[in-house]
Amino acid sequence: MPDKIDLLETVELLETIAPERYELREPPAYEFTLSRREFVEVAGAGLLITVTGSVARAQRGGPSRGGGTLESRLHIAEDGAVTILTGKVEVGQGSRTELAMAAAEEMRIPLDRVRVVMADTDLVPNDGLTAGSRTTPSTVPAVRAAAAAARELLNALRQGAKGNAATYADLARSSELAAAYKQTPGGAAATPVNDWRVLGKPRYRLDGREIVTGAHHFPSDVRRPGMLYGSVLRAPSYGATLAGVDPGAAAKLPGVTAVREGNFVGCAAPTSYGARKGLEAIAATARWETRPHPSSATLFAHLKETASKPGGTRAPRVQSKGSLEEGLGQSQYRLRAEYHVPFIQHAPMEPRAAVAEWTDGRLTVWTGTQNPFGVRDQLVQAFHLTPEKVRVIVPDTGGGFGGKHTGEAAIEAARLAKEAGRPVSLRWTRAEEFTWAYFRPAGLFEIEAGVDAKGLIRAWDFTNYNAGTAGLESPYRGANVRTRFYYCESPLREGSYRGIAATANNFARECFIDELARAASADPLEFRLANLDDSRLRDVLLAASKQFNWRPRGTTDRRPGVGRGIACGTEKGSYVAACAEVELDGKTGQPRVREFVMAFECGAILNPANLRMQVEGSIIQGLGGALTEAIDFDNGQLKNGSFAKYRVPRFRDVPPFEAVLVNRPDLAPAGAGETPIIAVAPAIANAAFDATGEPSRSMPVRTKA
Amino acid sequence: MTTTFRFTVNGKARTVKTEADRPLLEVLREDLGLTGAKYGCGEGQCRSCTVLLDGKPVTSCVAPISAAAGKKVVTIEGLAKDGALHPVQEAFAAEGAIQCGYCVPGMILTTAALLERTPRPTDGQIVDALNGNLCRCCGYPRILAAVRRAAEMRGGANAGQD
Known part of the structure; x- marks a missing residue:
């Protein structure tokens, strides 16, 4: 029952909350190492609500339920202001505002009464890395649970207070609290979506004034x-x-x-x-x-040569079901292709x-x-x-x-x-950041598949060298499937990236799906729908194609040099589909995006304004990987390690586009910072394929002029 | 070898004794404590370091301090007057044209200079003026909306699509 996930998770988290009286005039009772002076500077005197491990450490996993370390999540100052403490960071993805909204919602207070102290290891609980789109599904519930528990506790106290008029501020100053805090509150439910007054409403970054005046210190x-x-x-x-x-x-x-x-x-x-x-x-x-070092020209051969062998310390990861042989035997059309994804650099504005x-x-x-x-x-x-x-x-x-x-x-x-x-x-200088920061892994893909006379995928054999495992599994129906991931020796330092391997896996898979559809003389949208069971993925495909006014292949007149493509994918609990129209440049033959539509669904939308920015930012950032970005290196030296040589999207590169945000208030919110990017490159590559008749099998997309 | 340079920063007369080839950006940030202008690339390619020199946007990461001698420098810290935000600042905050915000000071100053010379820019003119300013969060659509709003706020109704 997926529509109950939010509530169940929240209830589960709440069961482990054990608020503790935190008397700031006494030495800290637990591992909280801040001095009284430091904390008073940050949040003022008042009450600190302490919660147990599985709430505080929502992301880190592990056996933390019942008796985990107590960590502090919420503080109520003597003036009633609420401070949320979190180990998450704000890097532009909107976590600070989202967490403040979560607390304001559950505490039933205006947003401007909430402060969020982030990522100060002396003050905050360890919420793990800010990565994997986990703030929304892990930390937001933890903050909501703590805030809901605090609210219920304070309400209980308020009801006991004379005249019923006590504010949070009065309560925070109350001498009766010591006794009250020894009682564990009952299960305080998180506010249902229909009753949201703060969450679900568009909010821009709360510290906008500091940013536009230059007062914020990065x-x-x-x-x-x-x-x-x-x-x-x-x-x-x-x-x-x-x-x-x-x-x-x-x-x-x-x-x-x-x-x-x-x-x-x-x-x-x-x-x-x-x-x-x-x-x-x-x-x-x-x-x-110095010593000889591989170059980008030989990158993919290098990856294959150094691929891990079965039985070694980093043995390949292989998953299979059914029989490929049988599946290929049932197939009318059998295809095999190889795809390439290069190293790219994040190049954040601040090195x-x-x-x-x-x-x-x-x-x-x-x-x-x-x-x-x-x-x-x-x-x-x-x-x-x-x-x-x-x-x-x-x-x-x-x-x-x-x-x-x-x-x-x-x-x-x-x-x-x-x-x-x-x-x-x-x-770091920009040159240092380009050269010595880590890169998104390059990847080589070998895919073979078969489709029967009805246009159904009967065999799927997908091999990934080095790109990573996120998004490795195909969302398409299939009884005969083998998925392999080979560890390789990377010539460059590699690490995470927005969407990381899901972008590469989805690029190879979604481009190959178009090759299969073409072999079977099927429309790419129809082919996908015929092979997909996941209703959420189907829904975004339908939403994007409707907005884009997708017309089945062969039903409209073709314009020379113009093509239309579609792609979809799911990762980290959210769903994306995109449609692109490209026009090939008359001189270079390179595709230029004329129109782009994306539909994205990540459950109940917590902050539509921020979600829109994440989706739009992913589309435009994704254009870089789709069309221009690739690290060029030769014998151990970067050849394009500067903004002059490494082309990231600029204002003029923004095509006409539309982002359709599909709200599912019945589903638990999932993160949204990464998944939208995985559909960008394959939609464009498939549009180029449509325009040229030749599949585009590498990122960035290159057509034969 | 140090030289004495006199110039105005945000309306205040300043004297700095320093090497003539030091980037203006570093003098502003390190000697004068004005950290609003950001280092992004050191080669004039991203314009996070944009400041106004006699009203014109310059990339202060490659402009030497000597280029500022005798001139008026305006940084993001000097754009608001008596606590009242400049219309461009207000528009950026109101339109939520901020993700990480690191490029924003350069975007705002570039926009302020654009609106001085072209109070009613078309979208094409806005894109041309800001094409040198990088935003890696790729918040360009919100930024475009903010520039349109700023033009309206300043009284020049937007000329709209071109």
């Missing part, structure tokens, strides 16, 4: 007294090792502190300019040993940045990361500290897209600050 804007600026020596190519260097070359310059420890070489100076000059002096003394400060052996780092507790742990490990000695604070950051799960800048800034004895700000 990680790279943090300034500390006596702060220096850092610069770090990088290798000239992948795989190069440092044979010798003289950091003393920089130490001669005024105000410059230089350090070498193992492979780490860097310097700090009173200005970025000074740090660059210092680093130039050091770099001039560096001797490197990796950190400010590190050591005070009495304790390290504080302000940094832009999607993984605050992970970065804290990396710092603990790097500097042989205990977790209590490290505090990581993530100010709302200038973009992530899955590209900031690591703590390189934090560690580097901390090492320089340790050497200099002063705070150090380190902001």
Whole structure:
């Protein structure tokens, strides 16, 4: 009964809530390491609502139910203001506003009475990485559960109060609370969708004024007294090792502190300019040993050559059912094709940045990361500290897209600050961010399938080299299926990305589906509907094709050089379909998008304004991967590691498009930051296929001119 | 080698003694504490670092401090007057033209300069003026809506589609 998921999950979470009286004049009772002074600075005096593990640690999984660590989620100040504490970060995806809305809804208070303290490891519960579209399905329910429990508790107290007129503020100051907080509230239900007054309504970012006035301080804007600026020596190519260097070359310059420890070489100076000059002096003394390294020209052969073997430590992941042989035997049409997806870079507007400060052996780092507790742990490990000695604070950051799960800048800034004895700000250059941040994995796909005379898929054999497993399983009906994933040796550093492997898997699959439809002389939309059972996926296909005014192939006159394509997919509990019309450039033959429609469904919509921005942003960002983005490298060096050479979507690239948001108030909300992007490239590639008659089997889409 | 430079920043006279080839962006951020202008690429390709120099948008990451000598610099911090937001700032906040917000100061200053010279821009003129400004969240549709709204707020009704 999928329409009950929201409620059931919430009830389950609520059962584990055990509010605790948190007396701020006493030492902290649990592992909460903030001092009273620090907390009062953040949230003011008042009540701290503490919840148990499975609510607080909603995303981390594991056996936390019943007796998990108590962690603090919600604070009511003596003026009645509510502060929500979360380990999630805001990188532009709208989590801060969404979590504030969740608390305001359940506390029955105006949105402007809620503050959200995010990603300060001294203050907040560990909510895991901000990744995998998990804030909506995991952290929002946790916050709603805590807020609903607090509301019920306070209401119970209010009913006991004289005159029934007590406000949250009165209650927060009340001396009767100590006794009340010893009682565990009964199951406080989250507010049903029909009764929502805050959730479900469009809200833009709450701190818009700080952003438009320049008052908001991003990680790279943090300034500390006596702060220096850092610069770090990088290798000239992948795989190069440092044979010798003289950091003393920089130490001669005024105000410059230089350090070498193992492979780490860097310097700090009173200005970025000074740090660059210092680093130039050091770099001039560096001797490197380089080694041959694969190039993008040979990338896909390299992936195949290095693919994991059965039985090895990273054995291929294989899932199969039925018999491919039988399925192919039942097929009238049998096709086989190979698809390529290159490395691409996230290139968030704000590169990796950190400010590190050591005070009495304790390290504080302000940094832009999607993984605050992970970065804290990396710092603990790097500097042989205990977790209590490290505090990581993530100010709302200038973009992530899955590209900031690591703590390189934090560690580097901390090492320089340790050497200099002063705070150090380190902001990677764009060239560093392009070259040394990690990439979305490249992938090679081999697919073979068979379709019977009725246009039904009878056999599906899908092999993915290196791209990753998200979205690997086909949503299409099939009795004879084999799905394989091979680990490969990646020539470049690779990691997460918005939608990560689902984009690559869905590209290969959805393009191949169009090849099958063509072989069977079927319309691509009809072919999909005939092979899909999932009603949510069918619904978005129908919604997108209706809005796009899709006409079955062969029923309309063809315009030369113009094609129309469709694609769909499901990932992370949400559903997407897209239609594109492209026109081939008269000179280059490259497709240009003339019209684009996407339908997206992620259950009950929590914030339609933010959802629209996530979907629109995914469409436009996805145009980059679909049409222009691919990392070009040769013998260990990046050939296009700059915005001048690596073409990301700009204003002029935005085609006429429409985003249809399908609301399903009967279903639990799923995350929306990633899945929309997986339908963009295949819809465009399929439109190019329609225009040229030749399948486009690589990202970015290239047609034969 | 340092040189003394005098210029005006957000209406205030400033004197800086520094190397002549230091980027204006770094002097604003590091010496004057004005962090509203952002580093995005260091090569004038993304325009997160846009400030107004005698009213014209410049990429302060590649403009040396010497280029600002004797001139008037306006940064995002100097756009609001007496606590009242500039119409472009108001329009960006009202239209929700903000995802991560890192590109927003550059977008707003570029737009402010556009509306000074073209109070009633067509959509084509808006896109041309802002095409150099990157937004990796790809919030271009909301930004376009914000620029249209700003033009309306300033009294020049939008000329609409071109």
